[in-house]
Amino acid sequence: MPNTMTVDVLIAGGGPCGLMLANELGRRHIRCLLVDAKPGTAFNPQANATQARTMEHFRRLGFAHEIRSMGLPPDHPTDIAYLTRFAGTELARLRLPTAAAAPQAIKNMSGSWSAAELPHRVSQKYVEVCLHRHAQQQASVEMRYGWQLQQFTDTGRGIEAVVASVNEGQTQNVQAAYLVGADGARSMVRHQLGIAWGGATGFKRKFMGGKMLAVYLKAPDFYARNPNDRSWMYVVVNPELRAFIMSVDGVSEFAFHIQMGDDAATEALTEADARRLFALAFGQPIDIEILSMATWMAGHALVAESFQQGRVFLGGDAAHLFTPTGGLGYNTAVEDAVNLSWKLASVLKGQAPAALLDSYQLERHPLAVRNTGYARQFADSIGLFDAAPELEDLSPQGEAARGLASDYLNGHVRREFNIPGVTFGGRYDGSPIIVSDGTTAPPDAANSYTPCATPGGRPPHAWLPDGRSLFDTFHAEWTLLVMGPERLDTSDFENAAAAMGLDLGVVHQPSAEILALYEAPLALIRPDQIVAWRGHDAKQAAAVLAQVLGGGATVRA
DSSP states (O other), X not given: OOSEEEEEEEEEOOSHHHHHHHHHHHHTTOOEEEEESSSSSOSSOOOOEEOHHHHHHHHHHTOHHHHHTSXXXXXXXXXXXXXXXXXXXXXXXXXOOOTTTHHHHGGGOOGXXXXXXXXXXXXXXXXHHHHHHHHHTOTTEEEEETEEEEEEEEOSSOEEEEEEETTTOOEEEEEEEEEEEOOOTTOHHHHHHTOOEEEEOOOOOSSSSEEEEEXXXXXXXXXXXXXXXXXXXXXXXXXXXXXXXXXXSSSXXXXXXXXXXXXXXXXTOOHHHHHHHHHHHHTSOOOOEEEEEEEEEEOOEEEESOSEETTEEEOGGGTEEEOOTTSOHHHHHHXXXXXXXXXXXXXXXXXXXXXXXXXXXXXXXXXXXXXXXXXXXXXXXHHTOOOOTTTTOXXXXXXXXXXXXXXXXXXXXXXXXXXXXXXXXXXXXXXXTSOOOSOOOOOOOTTOOOOOOSTTSOXXXXXXXXXXXXXXXXXXXXXXXXXXXXXXXXXXXXXHHHHHTOOEEEEEEOOHHHHHHHTSSEEEEOTTSOEEEEESOSTTHHHHHHHHTTOSOOOOO
16 A cells, blocks of 8 residues: 555544543554544533543543643532522532542542542543643654544454545555544444444433533623532523533533423524523523534433454444433543553554453443443433422422422432442453452442452552552552562562563552452452452462463463
């Protein structure tokens, strides 16, 4: 192919999944080309909640503190409030730490919230800027915005593709070992592969089920004219309309979403309608400047039937579509990238057989089904709630209706937004590259999480006496965690890793508390910070490493 660029991985799509892939692969010196038809990173706010597990991954890459400094001012509340109108009567509230308070607050938490990071409320437009900046710093990564994947062929030995400039008509031939389609809900890659959606869609609800209007706007008087405590998110619940708004910059920019009685009515809304509806939701006339507006569809719980075909993979919205309740779509997309990246790098570097890549589908597809299911539950919880006709009446009946709504919504806000089980509890049980030890993890539950070192899940977290997170001590690639006062012989693991060309770091934690947390003196932690194996000695080291890299028989406990 003349005019050909040769890379290891071609990434179609520059959203969170594609950008995270570029960061992860770039740090492993894998040659990547990322293309995206947009002129740059996102203009609209899009996703607005970075869950704690995603923040732990950003911490692993060294920029969680940068992400936490973006978006809202450090002292801006991150509460979620439910009201009759934005400036009306408050019905329910979940109070959460500010960005400034979060790093210290998490150090005082335990149990379900034993973690290195708390969630952060920040618009995706800011996250993408940070991810883009760090990906640009990787010498092996090239990113071309304003370019799109035009065609591709999987030859069985590699990918032959053509990318094209959106505006200038230039084309570039690309040869790659692998292609990742992170190109959104209307994925050209998924369509060409003929991969259908599974799951369900078309859920109709009065709220969060059907076509919704999104308006990115400025409302400079929003806070000054709002008598309620500041929040990050405000949800309007009344019999006349249902809407929500999220603060983008904590000053004047907001993302406003509203749903009409049917899809056609929502699609027909004009800028004049948006101004009128915003004033109605606010509770009084208020001036706004509209920056952009578009419709989007709630009511999806869709997962692609396959995440891989030959040398082509799907991730992010190309692989799963969420109703945004719980804020799970973007966070699931980031974990897709985290899971796939180390596997691609291991195969490309000759550390693992190509069979390792089959585990991406096996691990991530069930997680996408799980997470879309949780998002659907949260959407049902708020979307099927009926506001009583007398909710805003200044009468005993109105007061009683507000009391009932308050009870329900205070329960709902905790069901949707206090979700350590969703955040930390995703597991890869049954994966062929997880070495089972015969133990069973606690049941999966949205609102509670029991730290557990059963192989297949997130490692239990602890804070160390010097103030560091246990996760901060993990090696950048594979970690053999050695726990307890006795320093066990780990030479079998070290020798086997060296023979395989595997980057393994041995970390000793003498703490009896950490040993009790892991219930075994040895734990092998994958590059994506998942427990791959735990045990009491290193006798099966070579067999364990062979299995976790996709090239060995199942190790028996």
